[in-house]
Amino acid sequence: MNSLNPYGAWTLFLRETRRFLKVHMQTVVAPALTALLYVLIFRYAMGSRTVPGLGVDYLTFLIPGLVMMAMLQNAFANTSSSIIVGKVMNVHIYLLMAPLSAMEIILALVASAVVRAFIVAAAILAALWAFVDIPLSSISLVMLYGLCGSMLMAGLGIIAGIWAEKFDDIALISNFVIMPLTFLSGVFYSVAQLPPFWQQVNRYNPFFYLIDGFRHGFVGVGDTDPYASIDLVAGATGLCMLACWLLWRMGWRMKP
Amino acid sequence: MNEAALQVLGLRKVYANGKTALAGVDLQVAQGAFHALLGPNGAGKSTLINILADTVRPTSGLAKMLGRDVFRERSWCKRHLGVVPQEVAFDPFFSPVEILRITSGLFGCRPDESWIRELLERLGLAEHAYKNTRQLSGGMRRRLLVAQALVHRPALVVLDEPTAGVDVELRRSLWSFMRELNRSGTTILLTTHYLEEAEQLCDHVTIIDGGQVVADRSMRELMEVVAGRYLFLGYGDAFELSEADARALSAFRPRVMSGGVCLHLGGQGGEDLGFHRVYEAAVSRLGIPRKVEIRQEDLEDVFIRLTGHARKEKSTS
Incomplete structure (x- = not known):
């Protein structure tokens, strides 16, 4: 039997967390500033319009989406960059050499990415509090979707990091997969505003459910029933964790 | 009889590109030994060590540490193994002290500050403890690698070329430290290019070439019978x-x-x-x-005669 190493996993979690906190300007402050800029721009561009079909003020609608988008992107960035930096600099061997099981490593990496996502979310909300009134309809929906979303993206980040061989590979996935999917998932608009074809396409975008459910937790309305899609979201997160665990155990692309 | 600190049986490694690095290696390292693993470049030493460290997957074969199956009881074996890898690399975010604390934690031990201080002192790193690793010289980084491998007090220490790029004086102090560790019961497996050092330090020698063992004897026997x-x-x-x-x-x-x-x-x-x-x-x-x-003949002569290494090098140049 393999012996458990909870203290080792805890240390890895702390290492990962301290790593992003050491460069907090880039990992926490910058995303908050970006979100703030979006809000300022849309405030002047859109005025005080309401979102058709939902009857919610546009900025109130926009902010939870921006927060979730930042959470998703930061969770992905945290795990993927940690692994690819390790591989490129050849320091990933220390992780492979440590007496940690694949499960312990995945848990620690994901936990740290989730913490980063929530810190970024808190930073954005704190920055916007002064400008906009932000309602909170259901804290448990917010937490549940926030948690599932950041876990899912942390897992995808791990898979991307394992697969990638250089920084470019990660940039490729970030810019051509993650960015479009998050931008086109109803952060800036309600899906009801789209032509029927694109509405249908959006049904297959996992980020759509994440962002809609998360927003529902704030504004109390949305395009989907967040309680119905939680199974889907939790299932996808679970599958992604399972894939990470299997890939790490196999040593795919990590151990020659 | 005591369990061997390390026992390797029929270990084979064929890389994805078809290159055979290990063609069935047997190796036995007794508890408390100071064991030299020698061989020319590309002989398979690092592959063997990397398989033990779990950074390379074996193709087939068995390995046991203190009687436990290395491939089945990874976590247990890793806790008792300290590896100094050949390539020097550090996480640029942390200082030597932080690196040692983190490594200790990853191995499941709460950092033992007095041991960390002792390691830094014995390896001549005490005054650089709080610098960024990027500010350290090549020799210092290599010594930090040694400290990192020892921080969880492993029973078996594997050193892959620990003195490459380390100057004579520090090499000497490193060896006296290793000797002391060995005397207090730590088993040491060493690869080095400095054969005179191996001859002075080690009590057993295994020479591999082309992924196979070509000599495996106690140092005394090797020098009396083979030399x-x-x-x-x-x-x-x-x-x-x-x-x-x-x-x-x-x-x-x-x-x-x-x-x-x-x-x-x-x-x-x-x-x-x-x-x-x-x-x-x-x-x-x-x-x-x-x-x-x-x-x-000294160890170097024997080494050259058994591996034909010097001749091979001449014929290719």
Whole structure:
């Protein structure tokens, strides 16, 4: 039997967390500033319009989406960059050499990415509090979707990091997969505003459910029933964790 | 009988590109040994070490540490193993002290600050403890790697070329530290290019070449049985060995060298011929020499003879 190493996993979690906190300007402050800029721009561009079909003020609608988008992107960035930096600099061997099981490593990496996502979310909300009134309809929906979303993206980040061989590979996935999917998932608009074809396409975008459910937790309305899609979201997160665990155990692309 | 600290059986590694790095290696490292693993570049030493460290997957074979299956009980074995990898690399976010604390934690031990301080001092890193690792010189980084491998007090320490790029003085202090650890019970497996160091430090030698073991003996045995011993007799520059003399002395494999003749005394797996027998036979044919020397192959000579490494290098250059 393999012996458990909870203290080792805890240390890895702390290492990962301290790593992003050491460069907090880039990992926490910058995303908050970006979100703030979006809000300022849309405030002047859109005025005080309401979102058709939902009857919610546009900025109130926009902010939870921006927060979730930042959470998703930061969770992905945290795990993927940690692994690819390790591989490129050849320091990933220390992780492979440590007496940690694949499960312990995945848990620690994901936990740290989730913490980063929530810190970024808190930073954005704190920055916007002064400008906009932000309602909170259901804290448990917010937490549940926030948690599932950041876990899912942390897992995808791990898979991307394992697969990638250089920084470019990660940039490729970030810019051509993650960015479009998050931008086109109803952060800036309600899906009801789209032509029927694109509405249908959006049904297959996992980020759509994440962002809609998360927003529902704030504004109390949305395009989907967040309680119905939680199974889907939790299932996808679970599958992604399972894939990470299997890939790490196999040593795919990590151990020659 | 005591369990071996490390036992490797029929270990094979074929990389994805089809290159065979290990072609069935057997290796046994006794508990408390200071064991040298030698071989020319590309012999498979690092592959063997990396498989033990779990950074390379084995193709087939068995490995046991202190009686436990390395591939089945990874976590247990890793906790008792400290590996100094050949390539030097550090997380640029942390200082030496932080790196040692983190490594200790990853191995499941709460950082032992007095041990960390001792390691830094013994390895000459105390004044650099809080610097960024990027500010450290190559030799310092390599010593930090050693500290990192020792921070969880492993029972078996594997050093892959720990002294490459480390200057003479620090090398000496590193070795005295390793000796001390070894005396207090730590088993050490070492690969190095400095063969005279291996000869002084190690009590057992395994030489591998082309992914296979070509010699595996205690250092004493290797130097007594495998290393050749020769008698050199000097007769001046004009010396020539006549055909009749050569035939008469053929049992001693005479070789003419500058100003004299070299005769085989023993070693290289053959029986010991004895100084007197060889000397008297030579004197009766060639007369009293002006100069008498006994020459002994050192580990480097044996290494070159067994692996044919120096010759190979010459023929390719």
